[in-house]
Amino acid sequence: MSFDVAELLTLYEIVNFSFPERYEELIQEIAEKGSRLLGIRRLAIMVDEGGRLICLGKWGFRKGEDFAQRITDPGENGFVYTMSHGLRGLIFLEASARISGREKRLFNIFARRIEDVIALKQMESKIKESEREKKTILDSILELLIYQDAEHRIMWANTSAAKYAGKRSEELTGGLCYETLYRRKEPCAGCPVASALKTGVPQEGLVTPLEGKQFFVRGYPVKSQKGIIEGIVEVCFEVTERIQAEEAFRTIFNSVHDAIFIHEPEGKILDVNETMLRMYGIASKEEAVKLSIARDYSSPDSPLEQLREWWKKAVEGESPRFEWKARRPVDGTVFDAEVCLKKITFAGKEAILATVRDITARKREEELLRSIFGHSPIGMYIVSKGRFRLVNAQFEKLSGYSQEELIGREALSLVYPEDREAVRRNAVRMLKGMAAQPYDFRIITKHGEIKWVEETVASLQHEGQRVTLGNIMDITEKKRFAQKLEYVSLHDQLTGLYNRAYFEEQLKRLGKSNKYPISIIVADVNGLKLVNDTMGHQKGDKLLIACAQILKKALRPSDIVARVGGDEFVALLPRTDEATGSNILHQLRLSIERYNRKHPQLPLSVSFGIATAYNSEELLKQTYRRADDLMYREKLYLGTSARSKIVNALLAALSERDHLTEGHGRRLQHLCRILGEKMGLSRQQLANLSLLAQVHDIGKVGIPDRILFKKGPLTEEEWEIMRQHPEKGYRIALASPDLAGIADLILKHHEKWDGSGYPLGLKGEEIPIECRILAIADAFDAMTSDRPYRRAKTVEEALEEIRRCAGTQFDPKLVEIFLQVILTKEEVSKGQKVAN
Amino acid sequence: MAGIPELRVGVGFSDEHDAEAAVQRALEQALSRTGRPALTLVLTTEGYAPEEVLAGAVKMVGNSPLVGAWTPGIIFGFEVCARGVGVCTIGGEGIEAVTHLERTISACPFARGEKAGEALIDKGGESPGTVLLFPDGSSANISELLRGLYNAMGPDFKYIGGGSGDNLRFNSTYQFTEEGVGSDAIAAAVLRGINFNVELDHGWSPAGEPFTITRAEGRRVYEIDGVPAFERYTALVRRCTRNGFPYYGMQYPFGLPAAGGKFIIRDPLKAEEDGSILFVTEIPENTIATIMEGDAESLVAAAGRVAESALNTPATPKVLILFDCVSRYLLLGKDFSREMEAIARRLKPEIPVFGMLSFGEISSVSGTPLFYNKTIVAAAGW
Known part of the structure; x- marks a missing residue:
């Protein structure tokens, strides 16, 4: 290859x-x-x-x-590499043409390398993630976290530290701790970090890096495996506020007015405040904490069992508050206290905080208030949820119920049923502050008596509940008086009829009403003044009452009768036309006639006027005036005849009262006539003298019997009344046309020749001749007649007396003539025959 | 042949001084071949304001798509013209084009590339086509830009293009479309209905031991095999001195291994005082590289190979577009005409040739669009 x-x-x-x-x-x-x-x-990497x-x-x-489709079906030019046998994912690679075996091998190498890189990257991510987590944790700590070397050079700092320094975390690295954080030129005095470095063991303490700022600092040495200190982790947080708060707490603790005890839950005293020392008169805290709350600080009379109960509650987390008899251990004096227990955390342990308030003054106040409550002349009660909770003695007295009967009873049940709604409404208004004036209503006492009361209510806090305090006063008397006053203000005292004020009010009211037609009857008592003057006001009043009764009786309930003047009455007759009014008036007159038949000695004479209004107020006033005018017209028409009737009645009354004086009158008439004739008086004078002889004492009708018929001498006061009769007679005479001519003679018939008579004190010939004649004749007859209190004098004795008084009491000339006349016996006997 | 659109391509060139006149002269020549174009490609050298060129072109082609850039030299008729305006119009039935100008590509080149790719897809759809790209070759990380563009457009497109530049003065260069003129931008067009046979070669061979770019950032290489870049370079190219670096750098560029046993060339530009080397194009860190060498013979031979392969199309090509690296032009000097001849020899005379001297070449012959240096890219359209 x-x-x-x-x-x-x-x-x-x-x-x-x-x-x-x-x-x-x-x-x-x-x-x-x-x-x-x-x-x-093309390529794709799936993990x-x-x-x-x-x-x-x-x-x-x-x-x-x-x-994804392409990966699932890679085809000839697609290559799928599974990472960790598919556990980690796969890599897809796509060539431009069909992949040769050689390419496949290259692709495989390439993919494996990619897999390695990804695995490395994933591991790296995990490490980074865990580092990030660690950093997040350290950054989330509120305390300042600084890792520093032996020279205080910062190697790492968390976010809190960076925030405190006002920089980013990275910027802190390399800086000197004291310089970066506190801008100091040298390390802080007593820094635990320095001692941690020296000692190799963690150290902590308070540090004041800046004036007024206090930090709590911990230094942890970080050692290598060989035990060499590599750096110090400093954890610190500012405690300035906490220390200030503690100081503030101490100040409050010592300056509150309540005594404070801090106990262990088992009862041992841990701390007390300065108020406690003052309140209990103890010299020092050390001394105070040695004593026991139950044994030394409580009165022996206090129920210690109860204290244990409260203590238990406080330990269980409740906050009991109770009154207690506290004791001063120093002198054993006892005072009233209110104690509150509360479980607190003190110096990291559970403790019981007891606050003790001296309530001696409050107790005294409470006593005073209780006494006020008990002795108040005002009925007081406390109501909660509509029921009586507390009542005072006056309330019991007022309601007639005892405290036991009242407590728990529904408050409104005492209220007169009709008044309940108003009471409820008024009370609510007052409690809401919408009304301040007391309101009155009726209550029903236990004995069924209805009393008027005046009430005010107020809302207050009583035993932790909102309750209503009520004050009630018995105003029944006041109410009665007010009703009476109201009655008086609208009624005539004498007759019980309405008065003028009420009448005028009604006149206005009716004027605006729809009670038309309205008839008005005006009635005026004739000769009232005469009766008052002569027979006294009692008689006059009797006459007025009689008149009022007649009016009241004759009129209908809907009619309004008022006494509008001394002798004047008005009747308002609503819905009464002229015809009906006249009918009613006719009935009235018949009633008066009936009365007079029954009371001939003091007959009632009334003048009437009637008028009818058909609409409008103005017309009603006019109607009243018209009725008044008509009444006056009738009075004028009746005029003297009315008065004569009275005078006759008076004379009748006089003669009836004094049968003696009547015979006296006739004898006197005879004597006067003789003397008058002798004196050559005119016919008119002789007629007047005759009349005078009969009625000269008419004024005596007004003198009470006890004076008139008194046996024995009169007192000065009685004389005073007696001496009024000439004037009264004068007034009566003036009222009667038959007597008016001799009114003056009646007035002067008690004058004396020397001016010592009464009422005017006339002298000599100032006294009318008729009066001078009467004086002699009257004295002679009086002396020669028997009196209840003395026997009659003989003619001679009488004449002697007259002679003796000639020039003082009597006209001497007239006395001479009189003596001559009298001495003619015939005259005397004639006179006596007449008398018999 | 049924199904194959009738493709018409016209080219034109003018070196008139007036920009508008120049572009219009050039267009007159091109449009006489194509009629209204589907896309107009405009290349202009320095000395012509791009806005004026664009305005002149728009007057001729209306609102039909247009794409173009500044270049140090226009290849027209096997000649390199250092001054002038060259145009290539592409038209015909079924030929469609869209363009896009993406600006400020040096900031986040990958994202800008993606954005440009998405814009082209939005405008012209996803069906396959050829993407013509004219980025500003002097500023951005073009490789990243291309990866972003490709990420948005995918493997169904062919990508060709060349970096625009200003004849090594490195001042500023311009890219434009019918939308406007930009600098630090990429002018792009998608062309559909025309096939391009693209080939690429450079004629450079590895000349020494491989080494690793151990520290690099963008166009700057700091360390090679853990030692300062220049130090390592002079150890590899023993004759090179700091003063002689521009010459030796051009002679001995870096070769980065690429698929298929090929190399991508990276051209050193400048040896810095700090021992780093500035390159024409970015070099990724941890890249294995080797020194490359080449001579006129190998370079010209490569050009011949490129032309031959490109022109090996199923149908007779209608145009040959060339992106020939400006450093080849500079390096070859008078031998550059041999390169042109090597191409011309393989081309029927009626096929128009249009191209630019580029600052980096773009081609997707290896599958994805890559940015090359010292390379010749030939695209035969048919």
């Missing part, structure tokens, strides 16, 4: 690969060598990856050309 040079060179070259970095370049090289040296026109053939590279196949 012989080879020429070219063939030898070919053989030599096909096994000579440059072993390129990337698979693409390897394929290029295979294509170059294959096409140039072996005339290969086995988990049982599947994956194309590592191909050449000479057009896009989309099915090369």
Whole structure:
């Protein structure tokens, strides 16, 4: 077998690969060598990856050309080489023409060489992959990882270190550790790397390479098989923040207002804060940690069993919070505390953190609040989920139920059923802050009494729940008063009818209503003033009440009757036409007549006016005015006759009351007439004198019986009333046309000659002659008549007395004449006969 | 003969100064033979602005495909013309052509080659044909470019061509198609309906012991057998000195083994200060090579053999296209006319000859397109 040079060179070259970095370049090289040296026109390399053939590279196949098909069916110019008996994959080579035996051998050599290269490359990839993995792992470590030599020169650094230095990993290599990482000129003081180098064993410690920056550094010496230190692996991480955080924690630990104990789960105290020392009055931590929480820091009265339970819960991971009687070991004083236990990790171990809060002040406050709650004059309650949870004494009192009966009961059940919805609505509004004013409603007490209450509610946190605090006040009285006030403001006190204000309101309201036709009756009590003045207001009031009752009785419920003035009444009659109105008025008049028949001593006289409106408000006011006018017209028409009736009634009443005085009147009339005639009085004067003799005491109708008929002397006060009768008589007389002419005489009939009389204190002849005559005659008759309290004087005694009073009490001239007259016995006896 | 298309080939040449006029004169001669062409091949030497040449040509051939390049010399009528514009028009029934211009081929030559191949397939389809290639021979790794092109087009095509260049001034050179003019580009055309019988030879023989290119990058060889390239070269070619290197390099090129016991020649260009050697064409690392030698006799004989074999076609060829390495022209000097004569002797006078002095030659005679140096490629179209 012989080879020429070219063939030898070919053989030599096909096994000579440059072993390129990337698979693409390897394929290029295979294509170059294959096409140039072996005339290969197509090739493909398939590798086995988990049982599947994956194309590592191909050449000479057009896009989309099915090369797999070509490999399966290589034909005469195709050559398939199986790598590791097919386990690694295959190599396909295609020549331009049928492959000769010689070519096949060359192809085989070529393919085997390719297989070697691929195997090498795969191994290389695996190594690279594992190196990459290692690098990824080291790079993923957050700590700074630096491999350095004895001179602190960096041989390798991970990404964290590079990131810290602000450079790429490769840039760190060769630099001095302290210079590259911390920009220092010399190694850090106390660097564990240096001591690890010296000692040959791992070292660690805190390093401050820069001001304000602290690092935790570990140095691990890396030794060769012979034990020579080749370098140091430095692992470091910044702990500035952690140290700052620890310092901050210490500050907080010591400055909180709660005492803090840190215990082992078994109970031994590990640490306490400064607040604890202050709170318990202990001098030092060393002393504090020696003592026992159960024995020394708890009051002997505290239930230690309970403490064990809580402790167990804390160890199991719960955070119990409870109140406790804490004890100061120094002096044994006890204070109220709130304790919270919590499991924590302390210095890498499980621990129990106990925070103790001095709640003495809070307890005091709670006590105060409880006392306020208990003694509040306001009914207070706490409701949660619609049911009473807590009530105070005042609430019990108010509702009539006991606390036991109320707790758990539905809050709204106490509310008057009709008011429940409003209460619910108002409460919700107030709880939402939409309303601030208290609202009122009715409750039904245990005893069935309905009470008005005023309530405010507020939302608050109670025992960890959101609850409603309610405050209620009993406003039943207030409410009643308000109702009364309302009644008063709209009603006339005396008659119980509506007042003027209400009437005017109704007039307006009706004016706008559709209750037309509306008739208005105006009624005015005649002679009220006379009655008031003479018989007193009580009588007048009686008259008004009588009038009101008659009106009320005669009118329909739909009619509105009001007292609009002292003696004036108005009735509004809705849906009443003129005819009906007149009919009603007629009935009214009949009622008054009936009344007067029953009460002749004080008859009721009323003037009426009626008018009807058919529409519009303006017309209604006019109608009222028209009715008023008509009433006045009737009053005018009735005029004096009405008053006379009253005066007559008064006289009747007077005579009925004082039967004695009636006889007295007649005797007096007789004596006066004689004297008058003697004095040459005119006929009119004599008539007046006669009348005066009869009615001069008409004013006495207003004097109460107890004064008028008093046995024994009158008091000054009684005299005062007594002395009013001339004026009252004067007013009565003025009201009566029959008596008006003698009104002045009635007024002056108690004047005395010397001016010591009353009411005007007239003197001498200022006193009308009729009065002077009456005075003498009256005194004589009085003295000569029996009185309940004394016997009658004799004529002589009487005359003597009159004589004695001449010039003081009586007109002396008249006394003279009177004496003459009286001394004529006949006259006297005549007079006595008359009297009998 | 039924089924064989009627192939018409026309050639023309002009050395008029005006580029447009020159191309038009040349085309007038060629088109008189072919009528409207399926493909126009335009070669131009320095002194003619390629844009003007192209504009002039387009005015004549319209939008029909056109491919061409700059060359240091145009072979026309067995003469080498160092100045002028030469054209070859190929037409006839059933003749089809598409062209493509791929630019910036020195960046990622493999990918650019693939892209050019895909473009040609896209434009003209996958059916077999002949690919005419005119890469910029001075810049890129043409071997890689060809491997990329081949990877896209596959073994169903024949590949021929020559590197374009500028008469060793190494300034810039141009490649163009009807799409435009490029530099650092490859102008390519696929021609269908015409058969080419391609032959290749160089006349160089191995002249010494083999050695290994132990470190190389592109066109630069740093180390041979682990020692600086120039040092090793002078040990092999003892007479060679640094100053004399251009001469000795041309005389004693490298031969890389190739299929069928043949050699691919790699032409050294320059001995660098750092001891490396710059080659005309890239040399892969880990390649076994040997020093080659040849003389006028062997070179001319090779040209004769190439022409003879190429022209041995089933039917009378209509054209002979030549890609003759410029270094052969330079090396042979006045003997170059002997090379032309050797070809002419084997050719019927009516068969037109059209060719270029090339900066590297392309042929797929060994199965795939390879880039050769110091070689003559002859393609007889029939």
